[in-house]
Amino acid sequence: AQSVAQPEDQVNVAEGNPLTVKCTYSVSGNPYLFWYVQYPNRGLQFLLKYITGDNLVKGSYGFEAEFNKSQTSFHLKKPSALVSDSALYFCAVRDGGYQKVTFGTGTKLQVIP
Amino acid sequence: EAGVTQFPSHSVIEKGQTVTLRCDPISGHDNLYWYRRVMGKEIKFLLHFVKESKQDESGMPNNRFLAERTGGTYSTLKVQPAELEDSGVYFCASSQGQGANSPLHFGNGTRLTVT
Secondary structure (H helix, E strand, C coil): CCEEECCCCEEEEECCCCEEECCEEECCCCEEEEEEEECCCCCEEEEEEECCCCCEEECHHHCEEEEECCCCEEEEEECCCCHHHCEEEEEEEEECCCCCCEECCCEEEEEEC | CCCCEEECCEEEECCCCCEEEEEECCCCCCEEEEEEECCCCCEEEEEEEECCEEEECCCCCCCCEEEECHHHCCEEEEECCCCHHHCEEEEEEEECCCCCCCCCEECCCEEEEEC
């Protein structure tokens, strides 16, 4: 069975500071990893994905994520946070052999002006 | 292109009543998924259609939930009779392919409140 853990319910960061939103995963096969963002009263928007290749993947809005196989982690990062980045972030995983995408519980990011 | 649309955006019903949620996927997307987020918990998979066929319905909680996708276009999710624990946000998503290079496109969700 595949699973995702987002250990932080909320992350607070000052505007302009770097941010990290943590995610760890568990799959039996090759992991396909995703980050989605949800703004208030909106659906989830795709940010970035890791399939294979470079461990550092870049996505929308200046976000990037680092795949670490030994730590089974896929943390979301941004060098300089904006107030507009405040939203709910979901990490997701799909085992290479299955189609179902499993999501984490979400982390609320609050960027403080 | 138009995104995934869901209707209604909100629904408040009493326990025991019936509610039908609708999802219109992006045109041309054969894959349609239903997910649910309950009480701030994780977004849980309900089921997956490929065109009009149910590919995976392992996440459907019980037989009070019925999903259909007649004609392989829009989909409906009916809850009958609704229970209090069915409250949550129901998301629909679609994708063009089934591979990992086909990310899910989500609708804005339907917030269901059962009182």
